[in-house]
Amino acid sequence: xxxxxxxxxxxxxxxxxxxxxxxxxxxxxxxxxxxxxxxxxxxxxxxxxxxxxxxxxxxxxxxxxxxxxxxxxxxxxxxxxxxxxxxxxxxxxxxxxxxxxxxxxxxxxxxxxxxxxxxxxxxxxxxxxxxxxxxxxxxxxxxxxxxxxxxxxxxxxxxxxxxxxxxxxxxxxxxxxxxxxxxxxxxxxxxxxxxxxxxxxxxxxxxxxxxxxxxxxxxxxxxxxxxxxxxxxxxxxxxxxxxxxxxxxxxxxxxxxxxxxxxxxxxxxxxxxxxxxxxxxxxxxxxxxxxxxxxxxxxxxxxxxxxxxxx
Numbered sequence: 001x002x003x004x005x006x007x008x009x010x011x012x013x014x015x016x017x018x019x020x021x022x023x024x025x026x027x028x029x030x031x032x033x034x035x036x037x038x039x040x041x042x043x044x045x046x047x048x049x050x051x052x053x054x055x056x057x058x059x060x061x062x063x064x065x066x067x068x069x070x071x072x073x074x075x076x077x078x079x080x081x082x083x084x085x086x087x088x089x090x091x092x093x094x095x096x097x098x099x100x101x102x103x104x105x106x107x108x109x110x111x112x113x114x115x116x117x118x119x120x121x122x123x124x125x126x127x128x129x130x131x132x133x134x135x136x137x138x139x140x141x142x143x144x145x146x147x148x149x150x151x152x153x154x155x156x157x158x159x160x161x162x163x164x165x166x167x168x169x170x171x172x173x174x175x176x177x178x179x180x181x182x183x184x185x186x187x188x189x190x191x192x193x194x195x196x197x198x199x200x201x202x203x204x205x206x207x208x209x210x211x212x213x214x215x216x217x218x219x220x221x222x223x224x225x226x227x228x229x230x231x232x233x234x235x236x237x238x239x240x241x242x243x244x245x246x247x248x249x250x251x252x253x254x255x256x257x258x259x260x261x262x263x264x265x266x267x268x269x270x271x272x273x274x275x276x277x278x279x280x281x282x283x284x285x286x287x288x289x290x291x292x293x294x295x296x297x298x299x300x301x302x303x304x305x306x307x308x309x310x311x
Contacts, residue, residue, distance in 0.1 A: 018231065019289045020310045024298065025233040028306040032078040032194050042072070042140050046084050049135055049142045052120035053113070057090045065089045069145065069171045071209060074178055076193045083141040087155065087171070095148045106158035106165065113146055131158055131167070153257065173256030178213065185220045186227040192216045192240060195302070199275060202303040207268040214252050219243035234283045241276035245269060275301050
């Protein structure tokens, strides 16, 4: 045996770190994904509502004159699903009929839609809520947004606040912008939005879901590793919380040509700070491969949906 063969070789490689991050966040995302029975239930109730409206406004039991918006269209919904948003488009004659009325025309239109749905669902809790009509089923809400095509593009929807007004929105522009940004960061905008929506749900955070979507997009744009895979998600989650904390009380412009300024409150700032501090602790534990300690910190943010121990 030669000297070379018999001489032990020192291991100069550093100890492997971050053994559990990728598997932990893959498991979290799997648990957040809608299950087939939840999808089937939501679609069944959505179709029933749309058919009811078509019978009233067009005397036909079809799924026409409607399209999805919100998290189900954006693919940012998490389980258990809470609501499905749908635009319903009555004829322009309906718009002119209500637009000539006095008083809060938008509130009157929402009431009309509510009354139409009560014919099909007399035992279901149905209410107008500012800009939508909410059909409150036991398992999920269907939120109906009456809308009319606008000459300037987009759609006119109801806003009953302050005496009522027609509000122009551009859901297609919002989807296009989300698709663009999400693609540029390897799908991480949608992934992290879903993850932070679990924080919103578990910690009862008073922040709107589309504000989370905006803040995630902003945070990833500031990071050199915003496009990285789940191996980096401990840092990405931590740094998104840091960005959110600094943006509390600010605002942003909606995508599209409306240039609508969306003001964000600061009521969730303290919870963003708490989540950042816990995520920082979890990152330290992940770096040291302290599996359960890291998991315990993550569960303070996301609940038991994220595993405390991965193997």
